[in-house]
Amino acid sequence: MERRVYMKGLLIDLDGTIYHGKSIISGADLLIQELRRQGIPYLYVTNNASRTPASVAEHLRSLGIEADAHEVCTSALASAEYIASEISDGKVYCIGEAGLREALADKGLLLVEDEQADIVVQGIDRSFTYDKLAGAVSQILGGARFVMTNPDLLLPTDSGFIPGAGSIGASIQAATSVQPIIIGKPSGILMDYALDRMGIQADEALVIGDNMRTDIAAGVAAGCRTALVLTGVTTRENMDTHLKETGLQADWIFDSLADLRIWIEQNIGKER
Template sequence: MKGFLIDLDGTLYRGHEPIPHAAAFIHWLKQQQLPYLLVTNNSSRTPEQVAEHLQELGIEVPAAAVYTSSQAAAQYLTEQRGGNRVHMVGEAGLRIALEATGFALGAETTPNYVVQGIDRSFSYEKLTEAVRHLKHGATYVLTNPDRMLPSDGGLMPGAGSLAASITAASGVEPVVIGKPSPIIMAYAIERLGLPAADVWVIGDNVHTDIRGGRLAGCRTALVLTGVAMADNVQEQLASAGLTPDLICDDLQHFIEQFNGIDSL
């Protein structure tokens, strides 16, 4: 039995557009009865919102098959037992995940944690407030390190770009939760219920998806439909210093290569 940890942005969809063969790929997984989990560094949506978005794009996936960096961040904080006061820089997906696990947001007293994800209303005031809390001893937790994200109109700055400004101003390096961190990878593999060696990580980003899979001991497949594309893949591989097990034009190409590997 093989299992799959599959990226979302740039792998199944790009903004509000489905990537060709994405729906057929999910159908193939179900038809073959192969376990899978959609693992996303995007912290802005809840699993239910992700599933709804996918359904609008013609991709049928239950919310239980979605695991976000916000959920992983909340799970990590729960395990730390370092207090329940959180100052959040982020959007609804992060807020709901933190509140669902019992964390108090916006407390007047100094927070135990500054938790930051993507925040498309990020401002100088938010930067200042986060830095002040970190200077007063709060632990900095970053949902994901992505500096750029694929979208309808091309690449846009991600949570990692915001984190760069917070780190530069505060001098505090964050605990990184999302890919390529072993934190989210360990949680996702545990949810899948298979040994890491029997898991394929599929994504479009060499620095997050492929590196995360490699560090976790999984097999990896890079699809050229998002951050990595045919015209930049060699540059991406060189900058990361990594070579995935498979490089695929798209998810249909992955199925063809996967079926052709005798060792599987």
């Protein structure tokens, strides 16, 4: 049976698409089971730079979703790759948590505190202090380039929202008047990194996410086709507002992961 849509890979968002904090979104487990059953390649692509891929995979498994570390692509990994391509033997001043620091170390990058750095990279840091802010500002004013893992101002939790990497970055930008190079969504850099990991072209990939401003915008920026699921940030109620704000349109829109799974069963997969 000939399929109407053929994709070589899917790039799937996590928070708001597969789970909300510690709670699985209805139908996420069945969606992943269907992808595995059909042998459709995919990566989990997340702006979250705090966790290592192994930690993200462990969290998914705790929710009953099959996952391996090699299936996880984070903005921390993409940031480390970008920085290593810019300064393979340079010095990095890092504001971030374990996921970002481990990714930088795995690329052989030298992390410094008191020495002048070539690049300041900043992600979410829940132990962020005035001293860290002062250090980043001093480094940037001293000539270091500024890289930010992702611009998310808020992060959803089980009890509400907390400040994200973008909120920390806003304070650095205000103090230095320097705009960062943004790696994560809505930038296409993270998507380009994920595409390289999969070994496919942009027009061969489908980006799946819940947020018009980040997931869909990043997919469009990278040249991918996009599927919006109304399970998180963008909802049926605010969708028109988000469409107007971004000036973008997803290729497909689904009310639930169950609807998406049925569509995939009927339209995507290996040609038969």
